Structures are given as structure tokens and as C-alpha cells.
Amino acid sequence: MKGLKALLWLEFRRSGVWAAILVGSLAFWAWGLFQVRLVETAEQLEVRAILLVLASAIGAVVLALMIGRIRSETRGGQFQVLLLMPPSGYVHIAARYGFALATAAVYYVAIGGLAWWTIAMAGIPLGAGSVAQLTLAMPLYGLGVTVMPLLAWTLLLMVFIAAYRVSGPGWIPGTVMVLGTPFALRWLIEGIVRVSYRLPGWHLFGELEGAIGRAAEQSNGELDPVAVLPQEPLWIMLAVTLILLAIAGRIWQEVEG
Numbered sequence: 001m002k003g004l005k006a007l008l009w010l011e012f013r014r015s016g017v018w019a020a021i022l023v024g025s026l027a028f029w030a031w032g033l034f035q036v037r038l039v040e041t042a043e044q045l046e047v048r049a050i051l052l053v054l055a056s057a058i059g060a061v062v063l064a065l066m067i068g069r070i071r072s073e074t075r076g077g078q079f080q081v082l083l084l085m086p087p088s089g090y091v092h093i094a095a096r097y098g099f100a101l102a103t104a105a106v107y108y109v110a111i112g113g114l115a116w117w118t119i120a121m122a123g124i125p126l127g128a129g130s131v132a133q134l135t136l137a138m139p140l141y142g143l144g145v146t147v148m149p150l151l152a153w154t155l156l157l158m159v160f161i162a163a164y165r166v167s168g169p170g171w172i173p174g175t176v177m178v179l180g181t182p183f184a185l186r187w188l189i190e191g192i193v194r195v196s197y198r199l200p201g202w203h204l205f206g207e208l209e210g211a212i213g214r215a216a217e218q219s220n221g222e223l224d225p226v227a228v229l230p231q232e233p234l235w236i237m238l239a240v241t242l243i244l245l246a247i248a249g250r251i252w253q254e255v256e257g
Contacts, residue, residue, distance in 0.1 A: 007095030018066040019103040022059060026110050029055045033118055048118045052111055059107050060147050067100040068154040089252030093245055097155060104147050105140070112139040130205045137204065144234045144241075152244035153181070159248045188240070192233050201228035 029051060036047045112135035119126060119134070126134065157177055 004091050004095055007092060008099060011095050011099035015066050015069075015099060015103075018062065019099075022062050022066075022103060022107055023110070025059075026055075026107070026114070029111075030114060030117070033114060033121075045118065045122055052115055052118070055111055055114075056108065056142070059104070059111070060150060063100055063104050063107075063147065064150060064154045066103075067096060067151050068158045088249070089254075090246075090249035092252055093155065093159075093249040097151060097245060100151050101148065104143060104151070108139040108143050108147070109135060112136065133204050137202075141202075141229060141234060145237045148241045149237045149244065152241045152248070156244045156248040156251075159251050163251050163254070188236075192236055195236075196230040196232045197228075199231045201230050203228055 032051050033048050036044055036051070116126065116131055116134050160177060
């Protein structure tokens with residue numbers, strides 16, 4: 001545990017500024033949401049939803065850049081203590097990924113809070129259950145389905161490239177991995193779609209069923225009264241994340257051990 005604590009502290013020293021800037025950028029997004037002043041409530045919600053999606057996407061890119069700096073640091077000779085300390089490669093991976101994941105959790109839960117604030121500004125009432133689902137359940141679900149595997153893939157890519165720099169140009173295996181990823185991702189998404197909803201789905205915002213149901217009747221039944229999230233994508237992507245991290249840890253162990 002001492003090794004993990006030391007590496008987490010070094011990760012904080014290494015990426016703390018990145019994390020602070022990312023979380024601090026939420027003030028800018030909150031200001032942008034507040035500036036949306038359209039006549040129609042539906043238009044306000046649509047524009048604010050676009051801003052929140054944009055904030056989520058930019059946050060994922062920044063997190064990937066933050067966690068993927070191992071190659072440049074190794075090349076520049078920075079933080080060589082990370083490569084010479086006794087802890088295994090798996091502990092190094094756990095520390096780097098753990099710090100990035102903690103930053104991501106704070107960021108996306110805060111975006112969930114901004115979504116709640118957006119809905120409140122539109123005058124739509126939400127009970128305690130729906131608020132918890134909006135600020136915790138949905139951000140953590142999205143984190144597990146998209147951001148967690150993205151960060152694990154980025155970490156594996158950088159470790160993979162750094163490992164092959166020992167014997168040759170790192171860009172060759174990196175290019176192969178990047179070009180092969182879309183094909184693997186397509187196969188994975190198709191598999192997830194085929195197995196989705198085999199398990200009971202998670203019902204969200206059930207307390208709004210009556211209000212949304214009445215709106216659906218007025219729009220000829222085009223609205224789904226209750227949001228239902230499938231369990232399968234979350235469990236599958238969490239398993240993929242663990243596999244990617246295990247491979248990255250094994251490569252680090254082989255190269256630096």
C-alpha cells in the first residue's frame with residue numbers, strides 16, 4: 001500500500017494542474033448555461049443539453065490526454081522514479097488510472113448537477129429519487145460505459161508504444177493499434193446491441209411517468225414515458241476496461257520489471 005500511496009501522490013503532483021483546470025472549467029460551462037435565454041422552454045433545454053454534451057466530450061478528451069502522457073514523460077526523462085520504484089507494473093497502472101478515474105468521477109457528477117440545475121431553471125420539478133438518478137446514476141453509468149474504457153484504452157496505447165520504443169519506432173505498433181480499434185469497436189458495439197435488455201433494465205425518472213405520459217398523449221404517443229437503461233453495456237464495458245488495464249499492467253511489468 002505504501003507504494004500505491006506514493007504513486008498516487010506522484011500522480012497528483014504530475015497531473016494535479018490538469019485535474020484542477022478540468023474541474024474548474026465547470027464554472028465556464030455553468031456561466032454558458034445561464035446565458036441561454038430563449039423564449040421557448042424546449043429550445044432552452046435543447047441548447048443547454050448540447051452544451052452539456054459538449055462539456056462531457058471535451059472532458060473525455062482532456063482526461064485521455066492527461067492519462068496518456070506516459071510516452072512523452074518517458075522520452076523526456078521526467079519522473080523516472082515512477083519507473084524505478086519497487087511496486088509492480090500493475091500498481092503503477094492502478095495509480096495512474098485511479099487518479100484519472102477519480103478526476104473523471106468528480107467532473108461528470110458535477111455535470112449531472114449542472115443538468116439538474118438546468119432542469120430546475122426550466123421550472124420542471126424533480127423529486128429526490130430523480131435528482132439522485134440525474135446527478136449520480138446517469139453520470140456513473142455514462143462513466144462506466146464510455147469514459148472508463150476510453151481511459152483504459154489510452155493507457156494501454158501509451159504503454160504499448162513506450163514498450164516497443166525499446167526495440168524500434170513506437171509509432172508502428174501504435175498506428176496498428178489505432179487503425180484496428182474501429183473494427184474491434186464495431187464488433188463490440190454490435191455484440192452489445194444483440195444482448196441488450198436480456199436482463200431487467202434500470203428504470204429512471206419513474207416519478208415523472210404521469211407528467212411525461214400526459215405529454216406523450218398530447219403528441220400522439222411519440223414520447224417514452226419512462227427511460228430504461230440496459231444493464232448489459234455497463235457490465236460488458238467494465239469487463240473490457242479490466243482486461244485492457246490487466247494487459248497494460250502486464251506490459252509495464254515485462255518492460256520495466
